[in-house]
Amino acid sequence: MPSFSGFLAAALLACATVLVPSARAAIPDTVDFAALTWTEIREAIRRGDTSIIIPIGGTEQSGPYIAVGKHDVRAMILARRIARQAGHALVAPVVAYVPEGGTSPRTSHMRFPGTISITPATFRALVEDAAESFRVQGFSRVVLIGDHGGYQKDLRAVAGQLNRRWRGQGAHVLYIPAYYDVVPGAYATWLRNHGHAAEVGMHADLSDTSLMLALDPALVRAQALAAAPLPTATQGVYGGDPRHADAALGQVGANMQVSAAVAAMQHDSTGQETP
Numbered sequence: 001m002p003s004f005s006g007f008l009a010a011a012l013l014a015c016a017t018v019l020v021p022s023a024r025a026a027i028p029d030t031v032d033f034a035a036l037t038w039t040e041i042r043e044a045i046r047r048g049d050t051s052i053i054i055p056i057g058g059t060e061q062s063g064p065y066i067a068v069g070k071h072d073v074r075a076m077i078l079a080r081r082i083a084r085q086a087g088h089a090l091v092a093p094v095v096a097y098v099p100e101g102g103t104s105p106r107t108s109h110m111r112f113p114g115t116i117s118i119t120p121a122t123f124r125a126l127v128e129d130a131a132e133s134f135r136v137q138g139f140s141r142v143v144l145i146g147d148h149g150g151y152q153k154d155l156r157a158v159a160g161q162l163n164r165r166w167r168g169q170g171a172h173v174l175y176i177p178a179y180y181d182v183v184p185g186a187y188a189t190w191l192r193n194h195g196h197a198a199e200v201g202m203h204a205d206l207s208d209t210s211l212m213l214a215l216d217p218a219l220v221r222a223q224a225l226a227a228a229p230l231p232t233a234t235q236g237v238y239g240g241d242p243r244h245a246d247a248a249l250g251q252v253g254a255n256m257q258v259s260a261a262v263a264a265m266q267h268d269s270t271g272q273e274t275p
Helices: 004-019 038-046 070-086 120-136 149-165 177-181 183-199 206-215 222-227 247-269
Strands: 051-056 089-091 141-146 172-175
Touching: 051 070, 051 120, 070 089, 070 141, 070 206, 070 247, 120 141, 120 149, 141 149, 141 177, 141 247, 149 172, 149 177, 172 247, 177 183, 177 247, 183 206, 183 247, 206 247
Parallel strands: 051 089, 051 141, 141 172
Antiparallel strands: none
């Protein structure tokens, strides 16, 4: 028959097991790299979360009715959805400084207040250095998604450069052009096929505004937009008509972006060639 001391030892061990959670259970339920401690990140990598998504936004004018942080907010929200659906991934802080036009003379979106621009060379160096930071701490796949069209060629170049440099080091970069391409492509086609052909433009249009309403409506001045005349290029709206934008329309496009990115990550995980 076990002694009293034996019973006591067993009881204390059981209490310790209940009161002291495992390191894995202690990690917060978040995919945000910046919301974790360094020890939690180390544990996440050890348990297999070895993909890191770098969401790239951009701070630019988007007409009078969408806040200038549009791309940053959208990229971060969608990156979180992508990380959770793809699994085993964390999300880096969003890159908010991107090429947006010249400053002398002022060109492209830099012609308007509210835009921040860096040179393409600076942008490429920034993304390369960030990716290298993730590689050396144990992430084996760095995923690049960009919410703005102007720097897609730069992301492709960065991915190519790093994949050549990292060959044989157990890590690679996955650039996903489909994340962006679906907006002017499949999503714009869907909108046209559902009665919105005249409202689809190039920037701050129906699709742009609907996406923002779906993901963070606080960044859209919806009441002022509904009462406004058709915004023009001089106001920073390039084609189309945003006045009938709707969150339900935007959710269609957001779902397309997430699905395209998750599919690319899953395809990449099989070792096959990615787009």
